[in-house]
Amino acid sequence: MTLTAASSTTLHVSLVAVPDAVISTLAGILDVMNGAAMMGLVEAKAKPPFQIEIVGEEAGALRLVSGVPIDVQQRIDHIAATDIVIVPSFLLGPEGWQTGRYPRLVAWLRRMHEGGAMLCSACSGLFLLAETGLFDGKDATVHFAYTNAFTALYPAVTVHPERVLVISGPREELVCSGASTTWHDMALYLIARHAGATMAQEVARLFALQWHQDGLAPYMVFEGKSDHGDNEVLGAQQWLAQHFSVARPVEEMIKRSKLAERTFKRRFTAATGIAPLEYAQRLRIEDAKRRLERTDAAVDEISWRVGYEDPAFFRRLFKRTTGMAPGAYRKRFCIPDFARS
Structure with a gap:
């Protein structure tokens, strides 16, 4: 089955790689966003909906937190504009997220947003995007296991860990997905938004992906607060x-x-x-x-x-x-x- 994308323009997608990134999320987003082109859903003479590039502070081999190396295709310093930036999920160690480690990347994210780019995060990738300050005063979602840690660092951001996907910003340009594999929902949303709902549904079918339509409340385990001192x-x-x-x-x-x-x-x-x-x-x-x-x-x-x-x-x-x-x-x-x- 071949489909024609809703837009005749190929959008540039910058998929951010840093050492904290989880390989399954990064590679999964890459494959699903490329799914239309890889699986022959786009007519032969039509432009693919997305051109995806793995970007980072430096080009070349980068070992991710799982120990698996990936190839960073483009330095952010060489990217003057992009349409969509996606930050994949990170694995936070016992010390939690350490702010201020990626100042060049944070400054670049701000510039891309000023140029009109959408900023998207999967799961704990929101920790990096929140350093831009662009989510202050706005709604967002993050992995429910990281909610307290995130709120302690970024109290100006209102997080809804029970929600699968949150879209905010004046242009609906700030997109974040919740726990773990809800990156599926974010990738399918981006496909639907820019290439059409039919394309998104066909990609979901071929990858056997399901929307998390019941939200994340069923997955969340209640743990009462016990460090209150009373x-x-x-x-x-x-x-x-x-x-x-x-x-x-x-x-x-x-x-x-x-x-x-x-x-x-x-x-x-x-x-x-x-x-x-x-x-x-x-x-x-x-x-x-x-x-x-x-x-x-x-x-x-x-x-x-x-x-x-x-x-x-x-x-x-x-x-x-x-x-x-x-x-x-x-x-x-x-x-x-x-x-x-």
Whole structure:
């Protein structure tokens, strides 16, 4: 099947490579964005929708964080203009993201944006783009595991880790995708935007890619904040982690704390950022998720085991929390039979 791109102009795409980059994301974006041309979806005499170049501070061989070398095709100093810049995901070590390591690259990103380029990040690539200051006061998304670290460094950026794709900026020129393989969604979005929805759908079909239409909430694991310094609240959290399924868990925590009800709720919410009842509900839902993934227990039984006597209420709460009904969640995340020992 051959298709004609929505635009007759080939757009130049600069795919940024730095030592922190993850090879799977970088190479995957390269192949998917080139998919239309590689798989013969563009008519022989038609221009391909994208010309993709791996760029970096220096040309030549570059060893990425996984130890795999790639070839940087063009120095950024030699690129006066480009249409799209994509920063792939980075692997952050225990020390986290160290700002100020790539001043030439950050300055170049600003110049490209001033010249009209779109700036796109996959997952943790947002750490580098945020150094430009262009995302300040705007919405973005980043891998949910890096949310706290990102917010500490860039408090002016509003992050939504549960969202797959966020498009912002006055020209909708700032694009970022969320956790891990949601770069698929970003690449398909760019293809749809510049080469047409039919082209994007055909590329998705040939690569067997699926849009993450349920968002990322189903993938996120709740971990209550524990570094708040309130020992009374920390003790309540530790007790609740083992006893969340008891009837009226908030009342039990208040009794154990010896604090007045209003004082306990105020301190708990201030320390964890979540009200006690919602905290207990999140723990229950996390346990229910594991049971749906790893057992064949009926939903009604799981509801009872995590502390809900009303299965209908449990189903509503589960969907409100994860974005998916329990049955749909099990279908998506259960371990397939062939993988079970």
